[in-house]
Amino acid sequence: MRLRRVGTGALLLECEDAERAEAWRAELWRRREAGELSAAEIVPGATTVLLDGVAPGTARLLAGWTPDPAATAAAGPLVEIPTVFDGEDLPDVAEHWAVPVGEAVRRLADTEFTVAFCGFAPGFAYLRGLPPEWAVPRLAAPRPRVPAGAVGLASGFAGIYPTASPGGWRLVGRTGSVLFDVRREPPALLAPGTRVRLVVR
Amino acid sequence: MITVLRAGPLTTVQDLGRPGWAHLGVPRSGALDVPALRRANRLVGNPDGAAGLETTLMGCRLRFEQPATVAVTGATAAVTLDRLAVHAPVLPVPAGGVLEIGRATAGVRSYLAVAGGIAVEPVLGSRSTDTLAGVGPAKLADGMTLPVGSSTGRAGPPDEDAPAPAAELVLGVRRGPRDDWYDVAGLFEQAYTVSPVSNRVGARLAGAPLTRRIEGELPSEGVVLGAVQVPADGQPIVFLADHPTTGGYPIVGVVGDVTPLAQARPGTTVRFRDLD
Numbered sequence: 001m002r003l004r005r006v007g008t009g010a011l012l013l014e015c016e017d018a019e020r021a022e023a024w025r026a027e028l029w030r031r032r033e034a035g036e037l038s039a040a041e042i043v044p045g046a047t048t049v050l051l052d053g054v055a056p057g058t059a060r061l062l063a064g065w066t067p068d069p070a071a072t073a074a075a076g077p078l079v080e081i082p083t084v085f086d087g088e089d090l091p092d093v094a095e096h097w098a099v100p101v102g103e104a105v106r107r108l109a110d111t112e113f114t115v116a117f118c119g120f121a122p123g124f125a126y127l128r129g130l131p132p133e134w135a136v137p138r139l140a141a142p143r144p145r146v147p148a149g150a151v152g153l154a155s156g157f158a159g160i161y162p163t164a165s166p167g168g169w170r171l172v173g174r175t176g177s178v179l180f181d182v183r184r185e186p187p188a189l190l191a192p193g194t195r196v197r198l199v200v201r
Numbered sequence: 202m203i204t205v206l207r208a209g210p211l212t213t214v215q216d217l218g219r220p221g222w223a224h225l226g227v228p229r230s231g232a233l234d235v236p237a238l239r240r241a242n243r244l245v246g247n248p249d250g251a252a253g254l255e256t257t258l259m260g261c262r263l264r265f266e267q268p269a270t271v272a273v274t275g276a277t278a279a280v281t282l283d284r285l286a287v288h289a290p291v292l293p294v295p296a297g298g299v300l301e302i303g304r305a306t307a308g309v310r311s312y313l314a315v316a317g318g319i320a321v322e323p324v325l326g327s328r329s330t331d332t333l334a335g336v337g338p339a340k341l342a343d344g345m346t347l348p349v350g351s352s353t354g355r356a357g358p359p360d361e362d363a364p365a366p367a368a369e370l371v372l373g374v375r376r377g378p379r380d381d382w383y384d385v386a387g388l389f390e391q392a393y394t395v396s397p398v399s400n401r402v403g404a405r406l407a408g409a410p411l412t413r414r415i416e417g418e419l420p421s422e423g424v425v426l427g428a429v430q431v432p433a434d435g436q437p438i439v440f441l442a443d444h445p446t447t448g449g450y451p452i453v454g455v456v457g458d459v460t461p462l463a464q465a466r467p468g469t470t471v472r473f474r475d476l477d
Contacts, residue, residue, distance in 0.1 A: 004377055006428075006452070006455055007425060007428075007454075007456075007457065008375060008455075010425045010455070012422065040221060041220065041223040041224065041423070043224045043446060045421050045422030045423050045447055048420070048423065049423070050423025052223070052423070052425050053220070117224075118225050118226035119448070120445070120447075122335075182336065187225060
């Protein structure tokens with residue numbers, strides 16, 4: 001882990017890989033909960049964790065901590081997303097993987113995903129878990145409108161659009177699950193660390 | 202209750218924002234010029250966190266259905282009450298009074314506070330309109346009505362003076378976290394101008410493009426207020442209140458105080474000062 005300074009009040013933990021970023025995210029959330037760390041925001045990224053609004057001396061504090069990946073593995077809650085696999089780009093994805101469409105669906109349904117981080121829109125979760133060799137490129141030109149609930153793939157991630165928006169992910173299916181609701185606690189169905197299964201329906 | 206007679210191009214309800222939700226993809230939002238909102242609130246006896254209105258360049262026109270005490274701060278703009286010019290920063294508005302904030306002649310954003318605050322329903326702890334993520338109340342539209350809360354505090358003088366709008370801004374920047382991705386010295390050697398496509402998400406700056414040192418894709422990572430992001434075209438964007446919470450373009454530095462950018466009109470000269 002390497003610490004990078006971000007302005008005067010933030011730090012970026014640069015981790016070796018996504019697993020260690022996930023372990024650090026969980027460790028820092030736990031430490032904050034226990035009152036050992038003060039930070040206004042703890043924001044995971046693909047391989048980083050941003051601490052925003054921290055006290056001076058936090059960098060020294062972090063140097064003495066080691067996250068335990070075993071403690072965080074499979075620790076998050078499991079959320080099942082009923083998914084209809086009829087996305088427009090599913091045949092392209094199957095072709096990219098050089099498998100029949102049915103096999104592509106099986107691969108997606110068999111994968112246990114983990115929310116690595118959120119962004120792009122409230123409640124949009126970047127789901128990690130597909131092997132790197134199954135990464136698919138984004139569309140060359142994004143669609144002007146992707147409907148809410150669309151399930152897509154881009155690079156190594158899967159994601160579900162919480163609301164209708166433009167988007168360049170390859171659409172493989174759709175769900176009726178509500179991804180973001182400000183009246184719910186927490187408002188995002190898929191917060192960082194949550195384990196996710198796309199269940200065929 | 203307030204009736205919006207002329208909403209202007211972008212008038213929004215703003216308070217101090219909704220920090221603490223960035224990990225779910227929810228931006229902080231809040232007033233771009235926080236000191237101006239705070240001054241307006243103090244002038245009418247509101248707590249600093251009360252919601253007011255933020256206008257953009259062209260002001261707005263409002264009818265107050267009940268008597269109210271209001272204050273206008275921020276950008277320099279002609280304020281009229283029932284078509285008569287107002288010069289005091291705080292004024293009582295009678296029931297049925299029509300208040301107009303005119304076109305800004307210096308600065309960009311005016312702030313209107315009303316005693317009791319704009320009492321729209323809070324969303325995730327804030328009444329701020331977020332223009333990027335669409336969280337919070339809708340931007341003002343002609344004919345819309347806004348509830349006003351009951352006033353509790355006592356009006357007092359603001360504890361700070363408004364800074365005069367500057368023709369040229371000098372913004373202090375700390376390098377990092379990704380200053381190795383660009384020849385960042387270039388950031389401090391030239392003058393930029395504020396682009397007209399700037400908005401609440403970020404101040405876009407135009408200048409000679411920075412030279413890239415590391416090619417390839419940066420995996421998405423967390424973003425802070427004031428981050429100087431440099432996309433592929435080499436033209437920096439300084440992130441303001443509605444900035445995204447994660448992003449994949451390198452951030453070469455962080456501006457310590459973005460408040461002057463809230464009032465920087467398109468064409469304003471911006472220079473960066475290296476704080477390292």
